[in-house]
Amino acid sequence: MIKVQVLLSTYNGEQYISEQIQSILNQTHPFISILIRDDGSTDQTIQVLEQLIKLHPDKIKLIKGTNVGVVSSFFELLRAADPEADYYCFCDQDDVWFDHKVEHAIVRLDSSIYTEVPAMVFTSTYLTDAELNRKGTWPKLPAQEPSFFNALYENIAIGATITMNRSARNLFINSKSVDSQKVLMHDWWFYLLVSAFGTVIYDNKPSMLYRQHNNNVVGGSNSIVGKLKSKWASFKRHTGKDLLHKQASEFDRIYGSRLTGELKEQLKLFLASRTRFIDRLHYARKSKLYRQSKAESLLFKFFILIGFI
Template identity: 55%
Template sequence: MSKIEVLLSSYNGEAYIREQLNSLSSQTHTDWTIRLRDDGSSDHTLQVIKTWQSDKLSRLVLGKGKNLGVIPSFFELISQAGETNDYFCFCDQDDVWMPEKMERAVQALKGVRAEVPAMVFTSTQLTDKKLQPIKIWPSPPSKSPSFYNALYQNIAVGATITFNRAALNLIRERMPDPTKVLMHDWWFYLCVSAFGEVIYDPQPSILYRQHSNNVVGGETSPIEKLKKKWASFRKHRGSHKLVGQAQEFHRLYADKLQDAEKRQQLELFISPRTTLLQRLGYLKHSKLYRQSSIENLLFRLLMLIGYI
């Protein structure tokens, strides 16, 4: 049976983390371990984890560290991941995994050659804080996952991602500056889509709990969705974080990227666009895209006026 390591970062998660850990214990795939890094919790999270660990006689490796934030904390877990495992899952502290999550992910990834970096991600069953269903989220991608999408947009919900050892090695061999990365799951989508295979499974694999302390969460209404998209666009202004992430990818992987078109599109995206003529030239030649036609149009408009 394939060995799976779950990478879980916790922070002040005493309210829900036991329920999440219990859902890991209920997986139909039984050969798994948890590598948990607590990111400097100030509540009773560590006590809950240790009690659960004792009660369940679990296969849990617990590490404690200072508060780094979610992105650096997950990269710490990536750097510490075990050497004997075949597959790895990102895990958030406040969700609940469906029993066949690991088993389905392994079956999807077994179809990819071991030397090819690969990841699978799924939709989620969005719920309220009491796990009452709201809707399936996000909507299925209208276009296939690809590098040309990953430079503009992340469609992979981190808590649903499972990846193989080749993907882990791809990331660990050239670890990024976490301050240049928009989110750890986005970085995986970007890197794996550049060099390997990204698989989308439309069947939900987790109950994705929405509550007031979510770092990232799904929207529940068209107005809320529009607000989130606009906030996302505004966040990327000024420091040009989208371009900054692409520049970090170029710094680390340009020499490894043998696909001429991918390299050309990457370098086109990170080139200066200080004049209207440069921006018009970029839009004429760019093959990058977001999943929604409306978002694509808005993105191009913001690009045209120099907002991005």
């Protein structure tokens, strides 16, 4: 019996949460439980969830939390998760899963790696409007294989599509506590973590309908300037310091001593001071970090050379 636990963080999700949970209950894999943590909803989310729990008391459990934000909420779910589950799935509140999602993820993980190796699989999605009318697949097929060298610069793993094995969860919960304020997103953190110490698998077959509405619009302007503004706005906040650097520093604090070889070298190179132009030039020549787009990789190096990053 392969046990799977779905980790679902909710916040003011009354409109779509029932449909999402029903899609989880409809999975072809039979041994699934759902652990929900509500992040301090002020609408009727809790009441909707309590009604669902009455109907499925053996399948659904609820943690009523305070508002700590999406990253901390998912991290708390991981710590509270069933330690005997074989696999764990991140889940958002307003999407719809295909009934094969969990079963296909298990097949990919079981056939690709040993269970003691931290591993995760993520997939593409069908973008939809609020009524689930499909608008195309997202994201595009990665140009290069997932890797730690990519994860330091870019996240390509959509959290709601991620399934990880028990070893990946244990690597997280058995380490030092993470400062979630220094983590860009929970899915990005696990892309970093598993790519550093295990196996990351991309499946280009969509596993879910990724619902787009006013509160979760993906992307932005289609112009080059618009896209660049969107990217850098997510990296430059509050004090103006680069959150990519903060996230990498936090990863180094917790896991740096375990890294070896090129992974350790490249992380240290990324975190090294680059106040002088000669330092930035050295980094541009030696760095093996990359984004999936070659143009964006070159752009990153240019920004480093001029001291923007």
